[in-house]
Amino acid sequence: MSKRKLQVKILDDRIGTAIPFPEYATDGSAGLDLRACLAEPLTLRPGETQLIPTGLSIHIADPALAAMILPRSGLGHKHGIVLGNLVGLIDSDYQGELMVSCWNRGSTEFTVDVGERIAQLVLVPVVQADFELVTEFTDSDRGEGGFGSTGRQ
Ligand SMILES: O=c1ccn([C@H]2C[C@H](O)[C@@H](COP(=O)(O)OP(=O)(O)OP(=O)(O)O)O2)c(=O)[nH]1
């Protein structure tokens, strides 16, 4: 499958040596694992949140794309390490360092090692809206029903 080109800058010279450059783990992987570009291991106490640098910046450039930073399922499920912002959204015009907000929502402390894979980056298509102001919508089957209006079973 052909892959899309994405401009990336390496901001820390350990990337590519001591800390591997991000890669798709398998041909079918949706996400690129992001690694903690830390000077030393970082212990997160229960409830604590820290912003962790990745040592990388990307410039997506195309407004029809964005990137999302998502938790790794193993860290989230087994260790309670998720994202302080739940999901990170990377704008196509952002050129700063990719940062990962790591939140220990668990009840035991967790130490993030230098170079540990802490989250994953997924490129996603985006459609920007151009608002068309109206006073009435054409009726739909759902209408204004929501928040459980169709029941539970
Ligand atoms: O987990 C994240 C989330 C965001 N960003 C960067 C890229 C994104 O393009 C920028 C702004 O993110 P967002 O728009 O979600 O944050 P904001 O609080 O609205 O900040 P801003 O006022 O800069 O838009 O911060 C990250 O590096 N990691």
Ligand SMILES: [Mg+2]
């Ligand atoms: Mg914003």
